Amino acid sequence: MPIFHECQRCTACCRWPGEVRLSESEIGRLAEYLGVSPDDFIQQYMRLRSDRRGLALADKPNGECIFLTGMDCRVQSVKPQQCRDFPNLWNFPGWEQHCRAIPQEVSEAEYRQKLLVACGRTG
Numbered sequence: 001m002p003i004f005h006e007c008q009r010c011t012a013c014c015r016w017p018g019e020v021r022l023s024e025s026e027i028g029r030l031a032e033y034l035g036v037s038p039d040d041f042i043q044q045y046m047r048l049r050s051d052r053r054g055l056a057l058a059d060k061p062n063g064e065c066i067f068l069t070g071m072d073c074r075v076q077s078v079k080p081q082q083c084r085d086f087p088n089l090w091n092f093p094g095w096e097q098h099c100r101a102i103p104q105e106v107s108e109a110e111y112r113q114k115l116l117v118a119c120g121r122t123g
């Protein structure tokens with residue numbers, strides 16, 4: 001039986017070091033949501049990735065994502081796919097020690113349904 005990890009909105013994944021990459025269409029979608037042009041969005045909310053091969057969301061000085069406001073994501077309804085997919089479609093060794101998502105054993109059909117709701121994907 002597959003295990004689905006149900007996000008509890010603990011925001012741990014928005015606070016630890018890392019890089020949130022955005023596709024062109026995500027840049028357009030977030031820019032529209034915030035009422036700025038894609039160029040202004042890139043200037044205000046993105047930075048160069050550490051491998052210098054593209055852009056990622058900017059961080060605040062304390063390392064949190066620039067869109068984290070208290071315990072809320074400022075762009076929750078249009079948040080990037082990378083954020084939506086964690087931790088079910090990607091994660092890294094040791095992630096369970098920081099994230100409060102609750103593991104649930106579910107049927108294949110439930111798993112696909114939950115992925116669709118959480119990530120907009122069927123896996």
Ligand code: SF4
Nearest residue numbers: 014065067068073083
């Ligand atoms: S965009 Fe939202 S969900 Fe993604 S890391 Fe930033 S605050 Fe968290």
